[in-house]
Amino acid sequence: MGTITARKRKDGSTGYTAQIVRKKDGKIVLREAKTFDGKREANSWIVFREAELDKPGGIERATRTTTTLADAIDAYTSRVTDIGRTKAQCLKSIKDYRIASMACEAITAKDISDFAHELRKGGRKPQTVANYISHLSAVFRTARPLFGMQLSVQEMQDAQMALTKSNDIAKSAERERRPTLEELDLLMQHFVDREKRAPQSAPMHKIIAFAIFSTRRQEEITRIRWEDLDQKYGRILVRDMKHPGQKKGNDVLCELPPEAMRIALSMPRAKPEIFPYSTDAISAAFTRACQFLAIADLHFHDLRHEGVSRLFETGRTIPLAASVSGHRSWTSLKRYAQIREKGDKFAGWPWLEVICRP
Secondary structure, eight states: OOEEEEEEOTTSOEEEEEEEEEEETTEEEEEEEEEESSHHHHHHHHHHHHHHHHSTTHHHHHHSOOOBHHHHHHHHHHHSOOOOHHHHHHHHHHTTSGGGGSBGGGOOHHHHHHHHHHHHHTTOOHHHHHHHHHHHHHHHHHHHHHHOOOOOHHHHHHHHHHHHHTTSSOOOOOOOOOOOHHHHHHHHHHHHHHHHHOTTSOOHHHHHHHHHHHOOOHHHHHHOBGGGEETTTTEEEETTOOOTTOSSSOOEEEEOOHHHHHHHHTSOOSSSBSSOOOHHHHHHHHHHHHHHTTOTTOOTTHHHHHHHHHHHHTTOOHHHHHHHHOOSOGGGGGGGTTOOOOOOTTTTOTHHHHHTOO
16 A cells, blocks of 8 residues: 655645555565645545556556657667668658657557648658658567567557548659650760760769660669679579568569660679669769759659550560569559550660660
8 A cells, every 4th residue: 555745845835745665575666656735636646556556567567668669760770671771761850759759658549640740741741751651660560579669550550541541641653754765865965975074983874774774773773793694595683672571682583675785785894793883873973964954853763664664665565574674563564554555766776876885
């Protein structure tokens, strides 16, 4: 049973300190105290608190060290490897919000929804908010089994369902931007001229063309090694291909179209990688060139969309296109199914011969 001690305060009023002490094997395992203005309130607190402690696991919950969502994020980013730079930055920024200071076990679906609304008020689009919530949900899924932190997966799922219905989160709109031949001509000339001025710079004209003809993503291009190239059968091993449930070891053997093979074989064999350049350097060079040439709203990833679209325009079926792009699910390629066969717009493209020079 708890005790109540009356004490005079400096202002002359009386405070009533309620204290609860619990022992196990003769040792104090819990000590809690709280001061009230009245004896009745102090006694009510003792009755309520002792009832909570008497519940199964009550003392364990009371003595458990409180961990916050920020702690869970730190544990996740330090334990789970290769989470990606964008995801890591997103999780880091979440720690600046109120929800990050909350105890893990106290976070409810409403708290997650409030966090999403806070992001929306800050001007972020539903697609961007969806990315934040998706990255955060990964922390919720691993916190309990990996770190013993009491984040509720159910609360996260409830929040995601409600936020979807309220349109606070939404899937990213599929981009339909494709470069025109005129825009590609500008980019080719720009980077050929740059190579003459700076021979040690990345051969962006080759990388851009390879991205289109191979349909490879930027990160995949920089990981391809000479040993991955199967010239005899026109194939290439794509290492760690992007996959939502598998970050490492998702190596896929893909068909490499003849144009892409020619570009790859034109590269020097000085290093193990065919294109031994960083994604940061490639991305920065592409972005700067588009700005300089006044090419609006063109992303490097749009080159993959161009490449896959070309496969359908030249008569490929979904299975045959997937053999190049590496899509495991043909459903992902259904957006291209309406593209009619109308020939290869790159047929006779004069830049291909320039690009394929050693």
